[in-house]
Amino acid sequence: MVYPLFRSVALFALTSTVAIAATPADTVYRHGHIYTADAQNRVVEAVAVSKGRLVYVGADTGVVAYIGPKTHVEDLAGGFAMPGLVDGHMHPMEGGIRAIGCNLHYDALTVAQLQKRLQKCLDADRQHEPDGWLEATNWFQQAMLPSGTVTHKSMLDSLKTRRPILVRDAFGHTILANTRALAAAHITRASIDPAGGRINRDGAGEPNGLLEDGAYAVYEHIIPPKTAKENDAAARAALAEIATQGLTTVLDADTSEYAMQAFQNVQKTGGLTARVHFAPQIQISDIKDPEAAVRRVLALRQHYDGGPIGVTASLTLRNAKFYIDGVISGPAFTGAMLEPYLINQGTAKAPKWVQGPTRGPEPYFATAPLADLLTKLGQAGIDPHLHVDGDRAVRTALDAVTVLRKNVGDQDVRVGFAHNEIVHPADYPRFKALGVYPVLSFQWEKPAPDTIDQSKDFLGPARFSILEPAGLLAKAGAPIAFGSDWPVDALNEWFALKVGITRENDPSAGVAYAGRLGDDPGLSRIEALRAITIMAARELHCDDAVGSLEVGKIADLALLDRNPLTIEVHDIAHVKVLATVLGGQTVYKAH
DSSP states (O other): OOBOOOTTSOOOOGGGOEEOSOOOOSEEEESSEEEOOSTTOOEESEEEEETTEEEEEEOHHHHGGGOOTTOEEEEOTTOEEEEOEEEEEEOHHHHHHHHTSEEOTTOOOBHHHHHHHHHHHHHTTGGGTTTOOEEEEEEOGGGOBSTTOOOOTHHHHTSSOOSOEEEEETTSSEEEEOHHHHHHTTOOTTOOOOTTEEEEEOTTSOEEEEEEEGGGGGGGGTSOOOOHHHHHHHHHHHHHHHHHTTEEEEEEESOOHHHHHHHHHHHHTTOOOSEEEEEOBOOGGGGGOHHHHHHHHHHHHHHHOOOSOOSSOOEEEOEEEEEOOOOSSTTTOOSOOSSOOEEEOSOSSSOOEEEOSOOOSOOSSOHHHHHHHHHHHHHTTOEEEEEEOSHHHHHHHHHHHHHHHHHHTTOOOOEEEEEOOSOOGGGHHHHHHHTEEEEEOGGGSSOSIIIIIIIIHHHOHHHHHTSSOHHHHHHTTOOOEEOOOTTSSOOOHHHHHHHHHHOBOOGGGOGGGOSBOSSOOOOOHHHHHHHTTHHHHHHTTOTTTSSSOOTTSBOOEEEESSOTTTSOGGGGGGOOEEEEEETTEEEEEOO
16 A cells, blocks of 8 residues: 555555565565655665665555565554655754854843853863963854844953953854954954954954854864864764664765865764765866866865765765855845845934945855866865855856856766855856756745844845745746754754745744744745755755665665654654664664
8 A cells, every 4th residue: 555645646556566586685664654766755664775775665565575584574554754854954064063062052042141150161161371272163143132132342352351252153154253263364454354254343342252154264273173082073973863863864064174085084983873964165366277276176176075875875076066155144244245234314213214335245256267266176076065145145156157057068077055045136047057956945934043033134125025036936947945044943844844844933933923924935844854865965966875765776765753644734843863774774863
């Protein structure tokens, strides 16, 4: 028997069962509801695994032929299984580092609470006084209390320490530095904004401690690097977190070489529990010598890419990462927009929102040099992955991809656009036409401090109504893929999927963030599940091996405690992973 999903998904008879000629399998999963994510979105009862690959996908009656005396049989007892999840955009090394450091946990904090948290980290680490750096992470800048709180270096200067301090905003585009940290970077009143960055200033023109994007890149050369042992520990922490989510394949979207080395070290000791794809960053300065940039990426691929994807966990380098802008939400407003951000020329009680003086920064790459880099990378077999947040950044990138497609012809270059928080409606159909994958973080598609308090009025009603346009892009035929962007948010794939379908926050967020976000219709359950399986696998150019449960593919599975296709839709947020299976081997099992 094969189970129906919805009216939109066909009911398949026993003739739809697919198998390789029966020989005893290593493992059989049966008596379940197993979503395949294949072209027909079938739900079947059983699968059989031999040497890490699927040899049978179909009904219970047919799987009996694969059960031999040494076959391990897992009785799902009506439970749910699906392909191992594929996350098309995250930052796992950063997630691991944050997990074991001074972590603000994305909490909404007053200034006093922020200072108390930081002082606690300082007090627990007195051995690094007076010169050791403190780096705090997962600061939810947009949720500072009360709403509209403006942060300043003085908030850090008043802490009981002499140490240089950096507080990293969870979105990954802003740092708050204390006076000593600014001095260490020689950031002064006379400093000029770097390309792709901004030094925020107070009313007197002095740096106020807030640094956006490229303005804090200087710290990469100032702060002592972590040791190989620390990096290896962070990689292991990240992999442990990834496995609990049912994830078996992820893209590290902006991979430093120390991260590649750490994951490779873990792999050598047999501790790699996910397929990790690397995407080293293309810098703005690379427009001066595109050939050298391509050579650099190919040299990294030579050293860190494990070749064709096989049954065991592997490392892959097939992508390169670009930042085309920053973030559209306040207080940064570094997303590149087609029309200006609005400003309030009235009062808090009687606001008057009008067009302001800025559309955000110029896109970090102009169309022509971006197209040249995309073309050269594509011709070298490297798939581009672009951060685009504002509609002007999206359009610039689409224009560059148009040139790329003309230059590479029929070559299979797969382009991912991450985030796409504001897209002009005229550009919706271009994603399908150009074969561009919108890689969306579904958990952002809800009323929350970043969308309501720090975006709504500044965007205006028209743009706010189409904020986070996942459903609108899907209706235009765009191939939607999912990327959590962890650790920008806590890693919770099932909450993200629930939001992608409902566009609603959790009730615990309070009445200020109740209801749906904007006019976007959201995704169907099938669209959401495909986005985190086969569509993300296609984006990562590995759908020939993973992303769906089909005979011949690798046996990556996630076993769940409930059926996300049939439970009440808000309950999807509460799905728990019972086991994660990679290449037929269980790499995580819930206690």
